[in-house]
Amino acid sequence: MNDPLIIRGIEFKSRLWVGTGKYKSFEETARAIEASGTDVVTVAVRRVNIIDRSKENLLDYIDPKKYKILPNTAGCYTVEDALRYARLAREAGVSDMVKLEVIGDEKTLFPDVCGLLKATEILAKEGFIVFPYTNDDPVTAKRLVDAGAAAVMPLGAPIGSGLGIRNPYNIKIILETVNVPVIVDAGVGTASDVSQAMELGCDAVLVNTAIAGAKDPIMMAQALKHACIAGRLAYKAGRIPKKLYASASSPIEGMLT
């Protein structure tokens, strides 16, 4: 299906974006990414291990020529930290994109909306292509777009929870509210969650734990790849309206009397 997603002139061939955390090895990470069919992978910025420098590098397994690297600001609880991580990530030279996280609560990892808006505004002015990870709140989504977000990434459910899309109606309203791509991020547990997001009309879905935490990550990556394509096709095909009562598929005329 030739149906690329284009954001700020960047063409994304796959609408399934994947994270690279929680895998058993870099080798498994690479295989799962390949199986998912994605061309976008998220990464985190962390200190180099200066004690054990023999450790391999993630980028030995992810070719930046083949994949678009989307750095995140995961773990940041303040605007200042998020800005610092975003700037460090950009300095690595892989892209101007950032998946912006400003977390407000340790237990739920829900975003700090006020901090997120502030950081989005600052980074957008600095030329970043900002993808804010946000609540499934249409008002916040609109504010983020006004602040310069290139897309919005509402959560389906808390990060790593696998609960699926808990507020599909909110996601639907966000889709009708904003004029930028909507990418469901977090909460996806399995293939049907990806399909649901795509059937709602979302532009892409970002998953990490659903693949990395599956019994067979490679097989789950394949499943989500197909689910994403199926959901997108179903959305474009246009589903039938839901009705309370039956309507026969076979003709009434010609029945034997």
Added chain:
Amino acid sequence: MKIRVNGSEMDVKATTIAELLQELEINPQRVVVEVNLEIVKRDKFNDYKIKEGDSIEIVNFVGGG
């Protein structure tokens, strides 16, 4: 010279960022360096003089979602 690297106190011979990375056996192409909260551009690694007491962060990309 005593400096702080990634949160740890270190005594190093290096006088520039490039020498520090060499001393720590870190590939300069793969990292981003911050000295006292200011990012140092990669093309300045050779010229950037580090001084006693500097707080240096050397970061790279790791797996994340």
